[in-house]
Each structure stands twice: as C-alpha cells, then as structure tokens.
Amino acid sequence: MRCFFSIEIPEKIKDEVIKSQREVKCDSKLVKKEQLHLTLLFLGEVEKEKIEALSEKLSQFKFPSFEVQLKNAGVFPSEKNPRVFWIGVESSEIKKLHDQLKKTVNSLGIETENREFKPHLTLGRLKEKCNLKKWVEQNTKTFGSFNADSFFLKQSVFDKNGVAYETLAKVNLK
Secondary structure, three states, rough: EEEEEEEEEEEEEEEEEEEEEHOOOEEEEEOOOOHHHEEEEEEEOOOOHHHHHHHHHHHHHHHOOOEEEEEEEEEEEEOOOOEEEEEEEEEEHHHHHHHHHEEEHHOOOOOOOOOOOOEEEEEEEOOOOOOOHHHHHHHOOOOEEEEEEEEEEEEEEEEEEEEEEEEEEEEEEE
C-alpha cells in the first residue's frame, strides 16, 4: 500500500489556491481541487500488517492543534529548472509534528525519506521546461490560514482515472 500522512485544506482556501493554479500557462499535470492537501510525511509502500500496527499507535498519538498559514508561491527543485510548483506553508509546529510522526513510523520498522522536510501545497507538475519566475513573483501573498486540528493517514489508489486518496485513519489534535 502506497501511503502518506496529510492535513486537509479548508474549501475557502482551496478556492484561493485554485485561482493561482490556473494562472500557470505551461503544459502541466494539475492537482485536482478535491485532492489538494499538505503532505506531512510520505511513507511509500507499506505492508498491510505494518499499517495495522501504525493505526494502533496513532490511536494514542498526542499533539496539540496549531495554526497553518499558506503563503507565497515557489518551485522545486530550482527556479532555473522548475518541475513542481507549489504554495508555501508557514507554521512553527508543522515540522515538530512531522518529526514526531517520523519517529513513530520508524519505531515500527517503516523506513522514511531522509531529505529535509519542506512543507508546501503542491499545485502541479510541469511536463515541459517552463519559466515560472513571473508566476512566483505575482503570488507573493497570503492565501489564508486555518487551525490544523487533525491529520490523516491516506493510501494512494491508482486506477484508469489517475489517483484517488483513501483515508485509512484520522488523528485528532488537541
């Protein structure tokens, strides 16, 4: 099972983000509005037995709710060679939640990526080389903020229509 942890985005903020997404005039694969989310931790392929153990651990997971602000646009890996375009995330707590989740997951023998966590909201992936410098500059603004009071363990399910995300567990933050 291909899994990840995510935080859902309120509809009102998704509407603002979609307006900026539509400004990108390059050949790209856009993330659908209903699939917009903040990835907390990507797990990749995980065996069903480990998901069951993880769900059990998550039932005792404790972390306070926190404020998240979506602000400014950017690209990965670089402005000269953009492949992914996104909206930034400002939150002092999201990194702490990521780190705590990573420890929990690793304690069950589930391997995770070692690269630095850069919280962001992916809007799309470019299919060809494209200059997004102007788009990034025009989207230096705040898209909205919200209280993150829960997160989800999700599974990516692939079919002829692309990918869908199925919720495996919800964790409420206090």
